[in-house]
Amino acid sequence: RTVYLKDYRAPDYLIDHTDLHFDLEPQATLVKSRLKVRRNPEAINAGEKTLPPLWLDGVDLELLSIAIDGKLLPAQRYHEGEGGLTLDVETPEFELEVHTRIAPEANTSLEGLYLSNGMYCTQCEAEGFRKITYYPDRPDVMSVFTTTIVAPSKYPVLLANGNKVDSGTTEDGRLRVTWEDPFAKPSYLFALVAGDLQYVEDSFTTASGREVKLQLFTEPKNIRKCDHAMISLKHAMRWDEEVYGREYDLDVFMIVAVDHFNMGAMENKGLNIFNSACVLASPETATDGAFQRIESIVAHEYFHNWSGNRVTCRDWFQLSLKEGFTVFRDAEFSADMNSRAVKRIEDVSLLRTAQFSEDAGPMAHPVRPDSYMEISNFYTLTIYEKGAEVVRMIHTLLGPEAFRRGSDLYFERHDGSAVTCEDFICAMEDANNADLRQFRRWYEQAGTPVLTVTDQYDEASATYRLTIAQRTPATPGQTEKPPLHIPVSIGLIGADGRDLPLDDSGKTSTVLNLTEAEQTFTFSNIPHAPLPSLLRGFSAPVKLHYGYSEDQLLFLMQHDSDAFNRWDASRRLAIKALESLQAQYRDGSEMTEPAALIKGLSAVLENAALDPALVAMMLALPSAQELAEECEVVDAGAIIAARKFARNSLANALSAPLLARYQQLDQRKPYRPVADDIAERSLKNTCLGYLCATLDPSSLDLARLQLQRDENMTDVAAALGALVEYAPREEAEKYLGAFYDQWQQDTQVVENWFLLQSGSASFGTLERVRELMQHPAFEITNPNKVRSVISGFASRNFTQFHREDGSGYRFLAEQVSVLDKLNPQIAARLVIPLTHWKKYCDHESARMRAALQGIMDAGELSRDLYEVVSKSLACA
Numbered sequence: 001r002t003v004y005l006k007d008y009r010a011p012d013y014l015i016d017h018t019d020l021h022f023d024l025e026p027q028a029t030l031v032k033s034r035l036k037v038r039r040n041p042e043a044i045n046a047g048e049k050t051l052p053p054l055w056l057d058g059v060d061l062e063l064l065s066i067a068i069d070g071k072l073l074p075a076q077r078y079h080e081g082e083g084g085l086t087l088d089v090e091t092p093e094f095e096l097e098v099h100t101r102i103a104p105e106a107n108t109s110l111e112g113l114y115l116s117n118g119m120y121c122t123q124c125e126a127e128g129f130r131k132i133t134y135y136p137d138r139p140d141v142m143s144v145f146t147t148t149i150v151a152p153s154k155y156p157v158l159l160a161n162g163n164k165v166d167s168g169t170t171e172d173g174r175l176r177v178t179w180e181d182p183f184a185k186p187s188y189l190f191a192l193v194a195g196d197l198q199y200v201e202d203s204f205t206t207a208s209g210r211e212v213k214l215q216l217f218t219e220p221k222n223i224r225k226c227d228h229a230m231i232s233l234k235h236a237m238r239w240d241e242e243v244y245g246r247e248y249d250l251d252v253f254m255i256v257a258v259d260h261f262n263m264g265a266m267e268n269k270g271l272n273i274f275n276s277a278c279v280l281a282s283p284e285t286a287t288d289g290a291f292q293r294i295e296s297i298v299a300h301e302y303f304h305n306w307s308g309n310r311v312t313c314r315d316w317f318q319l320s321l322k323e324g325f326t327v328f329r330d331a332e333f334s335a336d337m338n339s340r341a342v343k344r345i346e347d348v349s350l351l352r353t354a355q356f357s358e359d360a361g362p363m364a365h366p367v368r369p370d371s372y373m374e375i376s377n378f379y380t381l382t383i384y385e386k387g388a389e390v391v392r393m394i395h396t397l398l399g400p401e402a403f404r405r406g407s408d409l410y411f412e413r414h415d416g417s418a419v420t421c422e423d424f425i426c427a428m429e430d431a432n433n434a435d436l437r438q439f440r441r442w443y444e445q446a447g448t449p450v451l452t453v454t455d456q457y458d459e460a461s462a463t464y465r466l467t468i469a470q471r472t473p474a475t476p477g478q479t480e481k482p483p484l485h486i487p488v489s490i491g492l493i494g495a496d497g498r499d500l501p502l503d504d505s506g507k508t509s510t511v512l513n514l515t516e517a518e519q520t521f522t523f524s525n526i527p528h529a530p531l532p533s534l535l536r537g538f539s540a541p542v543k544l545h546y547g548y549s550e551d552q553l554l555f556l557m558q559h560d561s562d563a564f565n566r567w568d569a570s571r572r573l574a575i576k577a578l579e580s581l582q583a584q585y586r587d588g589s590e591m592t593e594p595a596a597l598i599k600g601l602s603a604v605l606e607n608a609a610l611d612p613a614l615v616a617m618m619l620a621l622p623s624a625q626e627l628a629e630e631c632e633v634v635d636a637g638a639i640i641a642a643r644k645f646a647r648n649s650l651a652n653a654l655s656a657p658l659l660a661r662y663q664q665l666d667q668r669k670p671y672r673p674v675a676d677d678i679a680e681r682s683l684k685n686t687c688l689g690y691l692c693a694t695l696d697p698s699s700l701d702l703a704r705l706q707l708q709r710d711e712n713m714t715d716v717a718a719a720l721g722a723l724v725e726y727a728p729r730e731e732a733e734k735y736l737g738a739f740y741d742q743w744q745q746d747t748q749v750v751e752n753w754f755l756l757q758s759g760s761a762s763f764g765t766l767e768r769v770r771e772l773m774q775h776p777a778f779e780i781t782n783p784n785k786v787r788s789v790i791s792g793f794a795s796r797n798f799t800q801f802h803r804e805d806g807s808g809y810r811f812l813a814e815q816v817s818v819l820d821k822l823n824p825q826i827a828a829r830l831v832i833p834l835t836h837w838k839k840y841c842d843h844e845s846a847r848m849r850a851a852l853q854g855i856m857d858a859g860e861l862s863r864d865l866y867e868v869v870s871k872s873l874a875c876a
């Protein structure tokens with residue numbers, strides 16, 4: 001069953017009010033729903049005589065009764081079908097009451113209502129509400145919800161969306177609470193939580209002077225890990241007022257942390273639910289990376305209150321309308337809170353590693369897909385990250401003030417409605433008299449565009465010409481790729497290392513509008529042949545080729561005024577080096593030192609004026625996955641050997657400056673998760689990793705010493721990581737064991753302890769991974785545990801996963817089949833590393849494909865897994 005965008009039709013009926021009543025019991029929760037139903041005037045066909053039937057989605061529900069206007073409906077008036085039921089309708093307006101029974105305890109899919117460590121919680125996006133009750137479970141049906149929860153007194157905290165309007169006790173001594181959400185919303189934003197929870201509380205005064213209560217709920221053991229999320233929330237609330245003019249709208253904003261969660265977090269109206277790993281942190285238990293991730297996810301979910309909730313999506317093909325825009329918003333927030341260049345580099349690295357490979361694989365789809373089998377499979381890097389890049393390009397093309405005029409108009413025009421990506425673009429155009437007609441192709445066309453740049457300098461006329469050609473490779477179902485409108489931000493660097501003025505105004509960066517398949521841009525009054533700095537700030541999600549020599553890259557690393565492009569030059573240099581090492585490995589010739597790279601990084605390392613975070617990022621070699629993305633045909637063995645050789649060469653050649661930098665930065669000060677300190681720790685720990693790679697005993701001593709200081713997890717985890725990779729095996733085992741003993745009560749730390757092993761080239765053998773799955777802390781029904789052990793192995797441990805005998809592939813296939821019975825969403829994500837089989841060289845490719853075929857043959861698959869596996873196998 002495939003759903004197509006072209007088949008979209010407005011809903012036949014609207015639900016003005018939804019009144020829900022829950023009687024919570026683990027195995028038999030009673031759900032009563034009372035709906036005010038009305039024929040949708042916009043769906044009435046001319047000359048219509050009879051009312052169409054009402055379709056209600058429903059999955060895994062036990063239907064107890066249906067009544068219309070208080071009268072029980074006889075069985076002949078409704079028909080249960082695949083995925084729901086249809087009702088015969090006699091009047092254009094009526095009240096529908098449906099009673100159903102569900103079993104939260106048996107729900108391992110973590111969609112709908114389920115239990116996590118004994119607490120009830122929900123996840124409804126995209127189509128989980130239909131696992132709670134029969135309902136038109138589609139985002140263009142927006143309703144005002146009232147929710148009453150009745151539960152035994154061992155669940156003292158009972159939460160739902162909106163404001164609490166009533167509470168009490170039932171005759172049999174159970175607790176009862178009623179919540180009312182005045183803002184009409186689609187069912188996917190519904191939420192309910194019940195548990196024995198504690199909370200921290202704070203408050204926020206909005207720009208217009210309203211007082212909002214902020215609460216963060218967790219299991220009692222985690223109550224000390226809430227501060228950072230609360231601070232982040234207040235920063236996000238202020239930022240959205242200042243930058244977008246958006247205020248919060250309810251009296252209370254609640255966040256709940258749960259351990260069993262399929263994704264990162266969910267923006268349910270007034271009641272965000274978070275994966276514990278994305279909200280809980282303390283200096284002793286969480287790394288800098290976790291602190292920053294929490295800040296950005298808390299902001300992301302909060303920002304959805306406007307970009308997602310007040311203005312939502314008409315249908316799921318428009319998912320990027322809220323996700324792409326909200327990721328752009330949270331990225332700008334993080335950039336403002338921390339270092340802009342560092343945030344940009346991190347985001348682009350993720351895009352290049354994971355989104356580019358998605359866009360080149362069997363699941364490639366446009367930012368606005370035109371079909372899907374299972375929408376859960378489309379919560380992708382393309383919808384989120386490429387979608388955010390598309391919004392960023394609009395921002396770049398229009399400029400910040402015009403973009404703000406556009407977003408103001410968008411929120412004003414569409415507040416309270418469910419709209420499309422087209423509506424977003426129209427608001428941007430209408431507010432500014434802009435023309436984004438060709439730009440719209442970014443929403444329709446899949447695949448990563450490739451730009452090829454050549455240039456020419458004419459001394460006599462002092463003219464410089466840049467010629468840019470664009471081409472987008474074919475993707476499944478899409479062979480024609482007309483040219484896109486691409487903003488290419490550039491500067492021209494003179495021989496003295498400074499930017500040349502590009503016009504009379506003296507500006508040194510400009511955005512070229514590339515709209516043709518090939519286009520030449522001319523610059524006059526250029527005194528001598530410049531070196532172009534291309535795609536500054538990564539102004540478009542493309543691959544760009546220009547024949548930079550090693551010397552030119554070294555020059556850019558030193559002089560480019562655009563911090564992103566300085567880093568990018570170092571990356572280009574590293575990739576050049578690693579590609580020639582791979583070639584040497586394949587020819588069987590001896591690998592030679594990457595001299596230019598060593599030279600460049602040595603200069604960077606000695607440059608005290610550079611942001612240490614930027615130095616750390618320049619020093620880090622591209623990951624194996626990122627290198628694989630760059631290859632025409634991937635030879636996993638060659639990538640591993642090349643990376644290892646380059647890492648060792650750098651470590652040995654630069655050991656003196658690495659040690660100097662390590663010692664200079666290893667000043668112990670009280671832990672604070674602020675950009676400057678994070679930058680210093682990242683460089684310090686990058687140096688430590690390299691130093692240990694030399695296997696020099698005194699370097700390992702540095703790591704041993706650092707491991708002992710347990711006031712901050714960033715330093716401890718870096719030291720432990722280095723020791724696991726480079727210390728003698730027995731010693732590393734000892735550290736791992738001691739670490740577990742110390743932290744076994746802390747779920748988030750244990751997850752990282754798993755990941756440290758499964759993702760380690762030397763430690764994370766298949767045997768070890770199987771052992772970890774037997775460990776008492778492992779739980780196959782917990783997605784975080786599955787991700788840290790199984791995905792850690794399959795997507796971070798290139799060396800072991802791609803072992804030549806294919807055992808890594810078979811293992812993954814086996815686990816995917818097991819998980820598909822428990823949690824289809826997780827199974828369909830876990831399988832992704834196998835789906836890129838076509839890119840690998842013959843022997844690897846055949847074994848990966850065979851493993852996929854094995855999954856297909858193993859029995860009936862969920863719709864989630866079937867879509868991914870069948871599309872990957874079909875890709876011949």
Ligand code: ARG
Binds near residue numbers: 126262267323376
């Ligand atoms: N809207 C949520 C977020 O971005 C993600 C929900 C994902 N749910 C799912 N079933 N895939 O922030």
Ligand code: ZN
Binds near residue numbers: 300
């Ligand atoms: Zn989101």
